[in-house]
Structures are given as C-alpha cells and as structure tokens.
Amino acid sequence: MAKHHVEATVNGDAVEFLCETEETLLDVLRDTLHLTGSKEGCASGDCGACSVTLDGRLVCSCLVLGCEVGGRRIETIEGLAEGEALHPLQKKFLEHAALQCGICTPGFLVASRALLERNSNPTDTEIRYWLAGNLCRCTGYDKIVSAVKDAAATLRKG
C-alpha cells in the first residue's frame, strides 16, 4: 500500500512527510524529520521520554500514528529554546542539576512546559502528579520538582 502523505505543523514550521501506517509520530519525528530530541524509552506510553504536544495537548508520540496528525500542530523539545536562548525551564534544569544521563530530560521539559501553561504556580504535589508519566532513573525526582518550581517563579515574574 502507498505511503500516507501528511502535512502538519512542527514547532511552527509547515512540514510534509510520507509514512507507513505503522510508523508512530515518534518514528516520523526522529527518522524522517530528524528531530531526535524526543527519545524512545519504552515505546508503550509508560516512560514519557517521547512527550510532545499535539494541538497543545501533552501526549506520548510513541502512542500516536504519524498518519493521524494531518493538519495538526506539534510542538517538540526542539521548539523550546528560542535560537541560542534557553527556555527558563531548561536553565533551571541545569541550575538545579535536574538531569544526569539526560534521556528523560526532553520529555520532562515538554511535559513541564505543558503544566506551566495551565498552572503558573503549581504545588509540589501538582508537579509530581502531572509528571507521573515521565520516568527518571537518575535524579530521584526532587531536583526536577525544584527546577520546575523555580522556572515557574521566573516565568511568573515575566
């Protein structure tokens, strides 16, 4: 069967690509569009390393088919920084040492941005529940929670 021809928006740019039905959005992002910031951890929606937003909604890109996203708006980790200027979340993750190996970090950053867009002043509990679908085996999470709180404070100041 012929490949699907899909047109969508990724990080504000119009993109078009061809994909097979069984290719996930994560496959398309990494292998076709060469946006390799989104990681494949589990490929079953458990770890959150492939987190992106789809029309503003946080999802696991491993649980979305590439052929589903025609006409839709996708934001990935590559869209977080503005040129060389890191997003406050990225700066605070560095300041708080909220990463070690870094595989989970793009997913945490994308998920944290989605949280702060909805809740500019989340509690520790709200952060932990929101990020429950993002697994990190290095940090023990405390530094991630601190970084997200600190980034939220920075963003609130404008």
Place this chain on the structure above:
Amino acid sequence: MRYEAPETVERATALLAESAGEARVLAGGTDLLVQMRADVVEPALIVDIKRIAETRAITEDRGGWRIGAAVTGAELKEHPRLQQVWPGVVEAANLIGSTQVQGRATLGGNLCNGSPAADSVPALIAAGAVATLAGPQGRRELPVEDVMLGPRRLALGKGEIVVSFRLPPRPPRSSDAYLRFIPRTEMDIAVVGVGVSLTVDASGTITDARVSLGAVAPRVLLVREAAAAIVGSRLDRPAQDRLEAAARAACAPIDDKRGTVEFRIQVAGVLARRAALIALDRARTS
C-alpha cells in the same frame, strides 16, 4: 496495513463491515498501539474515528449529557459542568494512566478494549450510562453493563462501533464516586474498582442507587443487590455492612500478580462502602 479516518459514522461502519481481514477501531490508541507493538494484534485495517464530529462532542441531551466515544479523559476533566454533575465518571476517567495518556485515552476505547479492570467502566455503569452503537444495520442503544461480555469480548456485531454515551438526567441531591485499589499512588491497573451513584431525599434517605464492581469478575458487574442494600437507608452502619456483604457476594475474581481472590473480595466490600460514603456526601451538598 490500511489506515482510514472517515468523517461520518456511516463510512466508518461500512469500512469495518467490508474489511476481509482483522479491522480495529482507533480512538486514543493508548491500548491499540501498545497491542500492535507487542504483536498481540495485527490489523489489516485501522479505522480512526476521531474525525467524526459526533464522537468528539460533549453536549446536553434531553436533560442529561451525551459524551462522544472519542472524548478524552483530559477533555472530560476540563469541561466546565460535567465534573459537578458526574464527579465519579470524571474522576474514574482521569485515573487512567498518566497526563500523557489522559490526553489521548477515551471512554469508548476504555470500554471496547474489553478489560474487566477498565477504570471508567464501573463509573459509567453506576451512572446508568447507555451506549449508542452504530453498525451496518443502523443504530441501537445498549446499557454499558451489557456491552462487555468477558475479557476482550464485546456484544458488538461486525462493523458496529460505539459512537457515544448518554448519561441520564440527574435529580436533585444526586452524585457519584469511583474508587480503585492499586498498590501505588498513580499509574497502575485496578486490583478492584467500585463505582457508586445515588440520590437522596431531603431527609438524607437514599432513594435510588447503582453499584458497579470492576476487576472482580470476567466483566465489569452491575450489582443490583448492593444497591438494594442501601436504598431506603441513610447509609448508617447496618446499611454499610449490608452493602459490603452484597458487594463481596457478587465477586468472582481470579488470583493474579496484582491480587489474590481473598484480597479482591475483601477490598471490594471496603471500597464499596467508602465510595458510597463519598457519593452520599457529594449528593447532600450538590
């Protein structure tokens, strides 16, 4: 593998009915894509129902609510009024998986995945939800408790899909609640799940109730005896004891890595009592 995303129910059911090989409906994909990845299913055709407007809408319907089969848990939670009227349904849907999964997982998918441990199903059954099905022969209505027959087995014919769910009109002083037991705080599959919906009169006496149990039998159960045990009462201790006993008597669970038969039966009673007390408290203040 063929993929279709029709914009009408008629086209979707025709595609499914005409498919020679295995055909699967795609809603949120949080079960289907995992099963495809694990080679549990290898469909020849995938029919994505999310581009059908009816499956994506939440609307008021003859005093009740109609929720499209492809509405996500996150959309239910963000709805300005649904959480007030049906807090149990909304909380059950939002126990399914992570934030990411809640952004995709749907009520229709949770039901049609055919798991006895599906979190939203006991809440829908307790709520008295009726599924609107569409197939090659047209449409029909089926109470949610009659949709699932057993693990992975549904009462849907070839080409038939769940289009939406209708939640009935709510009398004053009515509410619902859903509780489940899992070994951790978040992100797990129910060992036992209990949905309770009830209505009280001005004196606080329960005039109507529905109780549903998940993960304690081959399918999610509507337990009329458990409801009968508390109707006419103010959920005092003897009524709670009757509710616990009736809930436990309905259980026919299996032993597995998440819980033993004895544990599940014990917990079903405890959760039925707690869920009923929460629903009662909500109903009094609603």
